[in-house]
Amino acid sequence: MKAHVGDRLVLKGIHLGDARRVGVITGLRHEDGTPPYEVRWLDDGHVALVFPGPEAHVEPATAPGRVQP
Numbered sequence: 001m002k003a004h005v006g007d008r009l010v011l012k013g014i015h016l017g018d019a020r021r022v023g024v025i026t027g028l029r030h031e032d033g034t035p036p037y038e039v040r041w042l043d044d045g046h047v048a049l050v051f052p053g054p055e056a057h058v059e060p061a062t063a064p065g066r067v068q069p
Helices: none
Strands: 008-011 021-028 037-041 047-050 056-059
Touching: 021 047
Parallel strands: none
Antiparallel strands: 008 021, 008 056, 021 037, 037 047
């Protein structure tokens, strides 16, 4: 998984009833775009260092039809 600042990180719930979380990547720890990522969650504005698992995917900042935050 590789990302750029401004991309969205989407976490799908892995259990029934788990909420989907979406955040904007605000910082990278590695120049090659590999995790972990500094993410600002859109639901509460909290900023966290995230080591994404298999339930996560990155949506590029330039994805078609994407609404900018």
